[in-house]
Amino acid sequence: MTGRARRPGGRSAAVRRRVLDAALAQLVQHGYDSMSIDVVAERSGVHRTTVYRRWRDVGGLLVDVLDEASDDAWRPPDTGSLEGDLVAVNHEVYAALTANPVTVALIAASFRSEQAAEALRAFWADRYDRCADIARRAAERGEIPAGTDARRLLIAATAPLYHELVLLRAAADAHLPELVARSAATAARAGAFTDR
Amino acid sequence: MTGRARRPGGRSAAVRRRVLDAALAQLVQHGYDSMSIDVVAERSGVHRTTVYRRWRDVGGLLVDVLDEASDDAWRPPDTGSLEGDLVAVNHEVYAALTANPVTVALIAASFRSEQAAEALRAFWADRYDRCADIARRAAERGEIPAGTDARRLLIAATAPLYHELVLLRAAADAHLPELVARSAATAARAGAFTDR
DNA sequence: ATGCTATCGCTACAAAAGTAGATTTAACCA
């Protein structure tokens, strides 16, 4: 997008690569608690002050790591039914929260880094926007009442996953995504997200 | 409960008082970001090393602050209808997340302090347990199907609040509690929390 | 090739966070 690097060539790019690779590796191998600018700098072979200058804090590093890992072409699933779509979304959320440490780390960092908080806000705003199609299609098929609030529906479908896995830190349960998605679909069919 | 102080008398109690008062005041006046052992120690007039020894980290302080502020005799609301009960619960959650900084601070701290994480887990487990009565009474009144899973219902009712206010950091919206609670009640009536 | 300059590395600090151990204080009890 904007912020085109004024000197994209060899060295800066290489520094960026080495640092982001090191950050991801550190996160995967030793977890969020182990993350610090110094550890990542050491591991990448790039000088501490350079990392401080370019990324400011761990939140900044994670923003960049997520940004690189995330897929600009992402589209919401389209399985042919509301329930199928919600289940599919929830499987993605579940995977993001259990298989991959980046999302949870970014959430943790968002409480200490304005950069990280902002990136997360933007990421989620974008995802929930795109997911509005799921509700639109379901309404067109007549599965749910016209006038269903897409955002409220999607949040009802996904929030319990974040709640259990991130806040309550409950043990991961592989059929939680499906269970929660089905509840949300039932609720939507009953018109739970139409009133104002 | 357990962990009876072996020397509860004057000095230790006074130290505890001064430190916890200082911690709460600091949190209220300058927010979670400003919290550090050193700042709280300075403010309370108790020596840094004493605070480090007794509370270990900011998470430990917040655990104690919450513990003191929280009401052992808390019972879930009983308004006569499922929807009324859920709305009442959500108003409490909403207040805890907007009017009072302790809960959000403890959530933030839980990503850095095992003590804080554990305290939060225990606190929520207890609250959700007590709230099971809400579902039981609703079932007895015939409002919702027998076999409704109380925990899933309560999480459906509250999780979107946490999601919006804590994770998405959306602007506070005073009728969000009611909106979300009503959706959950509708969902429960439609049997969204009975299947396995 | 050569000059321009963004960006990196290095040194040298400063401030914050955390720990260890010796010493003093005061609560409790015989």
Place this chain on the structure above:
DNA sequence: TGGTTAAATCTACTTTTGTAGCGATAGCAT
């Protein structure tokens, strides 16, 4: 009322985190 001892203070560190300024390096354009 005086001895015992848990818990506080105090001193003196080490480690971690973050910053400032300067000289070196290497993309990039002419």
